[in-house]
Amino acid sequence: xxxxxxxxxxxxxxxLVRGLAVDTNTSEIARAxxxxxxxxxxxVSVPDDRASLTAHLTRCGAAYDLIVVTGGLGPTHDDVTRxxxxxxxxxxxxxxxxxxxGLQAVAARHADPRAAEQVFRQADxxxxxxxxxxxxxxxxxxxxRTARGEVLLLPGPPREMRPLLQTxxxxxxxxxxxxxxxxxxxxxxxxxxxxxxDVLGDRDDIELTVLAAPGDVRVVLFDRGAGAAALALxxxxxxxxxxxxxxxxxGRSLAEVVLDLARAARVSVATAESCTGGLVSGALTxxxxxxxxxxxxxxxxxxxxxxxxxxxxxxxxxxxxxxxDAVARAMAAGVRDVTGADLAVSVxxxxxxxxxxxxxxxxxxxxxxxxxxxxxxxxxxxxxDRHSVRERSVTTALDLLRRALPPE
Amino acid sequence: xxxxxxxxxxxxxxxLVRGLAVDTNTSEIARAxxxxxxxxxxxVSVPDDRASLTAHLTRCGAAYDLIVVTGGLGPTHDDVTRxxxxxxxxxxxxxxxxxxxGLQAVAARHADPRAAEQVFRQADxxxxxxxxxxxxxxxxxxxxRTARGEVLLLPGPPREMRPLLQTxxxxxxxxxxxxxxxxxxxxxxxxxxxxxxDVLGDRDDIELTVLAAPGDVRVVLFDRGAGAAALALxxxxxxxxxxxxxxxxxGRSLAEVVLDLARAARVSVATAESCTGGLVSGALTxxxxxxxxxxxxxxxxxxxxxxxxxxxxxxxxxxxxxxxDAVARAMAAGVRDVTGADLAVSVxxxxxxxxxxxxxxxxxxxxxxxxxxxxxxxxxxxxxDRHSVRERSVTTALDLLRRALPPE
Numbered sequence: 001x002x003x004x005x006x007x008x009x010x011x012x013x014x015x016l017v018r019g020l021a022v023d024t025n026t027s028e029i030a031r032a033x034x035x036x037x038x039x040x041x042x043x044v045s046v047p048d049d050r051a052s053l054t055a056h057l058t059r060c061g062a063a064y065d066l067i068v069v070t071g072g073l074g075p076t077h078d079d080v081t082r083x084x085x086x087x088x089x090x091x092x093x094x095x096x097x098x099x100x101x102g103l104q105a106v107a108a109r110h111a112d113p114r115a116a117e118q119v120f121r122q123a124d125x126x127x128x129x130x131x132x133x134x135x136x137x138x139x140x141x142x143x144x145r146t147a148r149g150e151v152l153l154l155p156g157p158p159r160e161m162r163p164l165l166q167t168x169x170x171x172x173x174x175x176x177x178x179x180x181x182x183x184x185x186x187x188x189x190x191x192x193x194x195x196x197x198d199v200l201g202d203r204d205d206i207e208l209t210v211l212a213a214p215g216d217v218r219v220v221l222f223d224r225g226a227g228a229a230a231l232a233l234x235x236x237x238x239x240x241x242x243x244x245x246x247x248x249x250x251g252r253s254l255a256e257v258v259l260d261l262a263r264a265a266r267v268s269v270a271t272a273e274s275c276t277g278g279l280v281s282g283a284l285t286x287x288x289x290x291x292x293x294x295x296x297x298x299x300x301x302x303x304x305x306x307x308x309x310x311x312x313x314x315x316x317x318x319x320x321x322x323x324x325d326a327v328a329r330a331m332a333a334g335v336r337d338v339t340g341a342d343l344a345v346s347v348x349x350x351x352x353x354x355x356x357x358x359x360x361x362x363x364x365x366x367x368x369x370x371x372x373x374x375x376x377x378x379x380x381x382x383x384x385d386r387h388s389v390r391e392r393s394v395t396t397a398l399d400l401l402r403r404a405l406p407p408e
Numbered sequence: 409x410x411x412x413x414x415x416x417x418x419x420x421x422x423x424l425v426r427g428l429a430v431d432t433n434t435s436e437i438a439r440a441x442x443x444x445x446x447x448x449x450x451x452v453s454v455p456d457d458r459a460s461l462t463a464h465l466t467r468c469g470a471a472y473d474l475i476v477v478t479g480g481l482g483p484t485h486d487d488v489t490r491x492x493x494x495x496x497x498x499x500x501x502x503x504x505x506x507x508x509x510g511l512q513a514v515a516a517r518h519a520d521p522r523a524a525e526q527v528f529r530q531a532d533x534x535x536x537x538x539x540x541x542x543x544x545x546x547x548x549x550x551x552x553r554t555a556r557g558e559v560l561l562l563p564g565p566p567r568e569m570r571p572l573l574q575t576x577x578x579x580x581x582x583x584x585x586x587x588x589x590x591x592x593x594x595x596x597x598x599x600x601x602x603x604x605x606d607v608l609g610d611r612d613d614i615e616l617t618v619l620a621a622p623g624d625v626r627v628v629l630f631d632r633g634a635g636a637a638a639l640a641l642x643x644x645x646x647x648x649x650x651x652x653x654x655x656x657x658x659g660r661s662l663a664e665v666v667l668d669l670a671r672a673a674r675v676s677v678a679t680a681e682s683c684t685g686g687l688v689s690g691a692l693t694x695x696x697x698x699x700x701x702x703x704x705x706x707x708x709x710x711x712x713x714x715x716x717x718x719x720x721x722x723x724x725x726x727x728x729x730x731x732x733d734a735v736a737r738a739m740a741a742g743v744r745d746v747t748g749a750d751l752a753v754s755v756x757x758x759x760x761x762x763x764x765x766x767x768x769x770x771x772x773x774x775x776x777x778x779x780x781x782x783x784x785x786x787x788x789x790x791x792x793d794r795h796s797v798r799e800r801s802v803t804t805a806l807d808l809l810r811r812a813l814p815p816e
Contacts, residue, residue, distance in 0.1 A: 009425075014615075014617045015617060015619050015628075016434075016435075016438070016451065017417075017438050017448040017449065017450065017451055018438055018439065018442045018448065018587075018617075018628075018630070019434075019435045019436060019437070019438030019439025019440070019441075019442055019448075020435075020439070020617075020619060020626075020628065021435065021619070022430065022432055022435045023430075023431065023434065023435070024430055026424075026427075026430075026431065026453065027424075027427045027428075027429065027430045027431070028427060029427070030424075030425050030426055030427030031426070031427025031428070032427070033427075034426045034427055040425040040426065040427075040455075041425065041454075041455065041460065042425065042452055042453065042454050042460070042464070043424065043425055043452065043453040044450055044451065044452040044453075045434065045450065045451040045452075046449070046450050047448075047449065048617075049449075052449060052450070056450070075598060076597070076598060076601050076618065077601075078617070078618075109596075110596065110598060110599070111599070112598070112599060112602050114602060115596070115598035115599060115601075115602055118598060119598075136792065136793055136796070137792075159793075159795070159796070209428055211428075271686075271707070273686070275693075276690070276693075277686075277689050277690050277692065277693025277694070277698070277702075278679075278681070278685070278686025278687060278688070278689035278690040278693070278705065278707060279686060279687070279690040280686070281685045281686035281707040281709075282684070282685050282686040282687040282690050284685065285683075285684075285685025285686070285707075285709065285798075286685070286794070286795065286798070288760070288761050288762065288794055289762070290685070290709070291709055291710070294685075294709055295709055295710050295712070295713055296706070296707045296708045296709040296710060296713040296717070297686065297706075297707040298704070298705075298706055298707070298717075299679070299686060299689040299693075299704045299705040299706070299707065300704045301689075301693065301698070301699055301702055301703060301704040302699070302703050302704060304703075304748075305703055305704040305747060308746070308747075309704070309706075309717075309746065309747075338716070338717065339713060339716075339717075340712075352696070353696055354696065354697070386694070386696055387694065390693075390694070
């Protein structure tokens, strides 16, 4: 079969057309398909309604080489994707004994026998389908031939969908090389865009995209004919130009880079948090194996705890306030002493919406870094709401740890 | 005209089908339409391609009472929404002199005469259209009659789209009542679905949807003709049947409910975390004003810190291991002592992927609760990967705090 060249994405779920959830699957799948040269011509969200889904699958099946469907593969009565796809394709559905036996342990957890029985609907497979075994969750993916090409059925939760999509696309790579992704912190989206554009000039065989999340910017190069070697070369040239702001070119997160650098340098790490409330340690411990270098931390939300747990001198709090150079340094030094860590970071700031003042507006955040060579502090002013100030603060704290560690 | 009862949302932009942007307009518009009783039957994203957009508008115009289109109303050559809509509806386009005169200042800013001329494309109005003047930006909205109802053309940038959508919907409120949402923790999606279904029976004037996130399930009831009073009554009946598992019916998150209950009871709260690494305190401090009841917490990732910071007896760690009833209780009691909090929760578990054993597999998590009446512990076994075990652990810790507090 000729590989598909155009595609539709169909996302299934009443929550999507009621505005109860933002559909992020479409964007993620579209990016993945684009990267291997498949052009998405439409993306449609439909409710958990069998007739409506059947109509869309019939329409898209006649119009496109590939249809990627997410959602509606779970166990409950409103999971109708299997039935709709079978009807649109004119094939039957058969319960797969191997999949059913794999679901027995899950079914056994339900007290209600009807709920237990429903679990096995996830073993129902369209006749002739290739099964993509679930990597996370319990719903497998299914690939079914159509007159024009294929339908790929994937579960809706992004974490379950992602590995199955990758499995499906693995065989199709090589059409174009994988995109090169530079992850950066501490420089603005526009700065990074300019720097990358300067390196690329007006070449049109590499497509540049800059994607920004709070405090974390990705410079993405898509292969539009340049080939893997030229893409890698361009990526390296941009990384060199961007300098220390680029923290990874191999997909690692900022927390992973911090832990890898600490591990390589045999440096143990601790945290002292106020306005981030534990999210810096939360980000570090998200990485498997964090325990080899991360010892722990303190969340000292009140002034009292800053003093009793971290030993911050009450006169510093009184004179300079909790959000200050002096207190950030004392918190970092204090948690380093308490935990015995080699390197400690502290965060104390005003996340809002209340608590701001003329000289310390909402978004003012002080960071302390304490290591064997001493203690220092840095201040940032972030814009945005409470959530965004906290997110940026987490990224900045991790980035300060990274820059305080010996480079690779 | 009878108010529209069903609708399609069409979002226009090549970036949407390439995965270069996440479409948030659909979710926002769908929520706004649902709130006034308009049922969105599909939401489709299409590239900046006139033929494709014309085809979708023709198809949707025949199928739905209302089509809301966002994007493609700007000045450049790839803004094709006006032309596509005119073609689909079989009407002409005329430049509106009032709009054109309002664009003169904008046009004058362009040095290039071709760019200046393009600006005036935003004054091109479909024949018979009602114009919604731009509140932000320069592209106005347009409302055009179709055989079945109306097409509403809106600009793509959310800030420009939002006020025009509000203008359009202002006259339509009151048709259907707001959905009722029950947020639940500690019961499975299927169990809650069954309970709600049992209460609703086979009535078709209320639509049931169950949305699940790790450890957090929402039971949503949509008004399909029942009316606000009957919807509220059904919600209350389901809440009663579900019992303590339902933690809010007013949109509050679990962390918000915990903080509100603690505030009402004048109870201060602290946390001691191992496998969740600070995410429980992170969730509590996400809520503005958390500082009135949340004092702080300890992230004791190593055994040493459990002893030095929380005073956990080393013999407990040696005899029972860090993931145990005894250590969970000692951590909760310890952080309660250290912080002086009235109520403390602890979490110690094996998030994986490593560290599991036959009697303590990955996903085994112990929770401790220490209050004025003493200390107790509970164990859970979660399935899923590290991220999901941690998410479920956070929800469970918050839920244990909630159940330990005096009810409202």
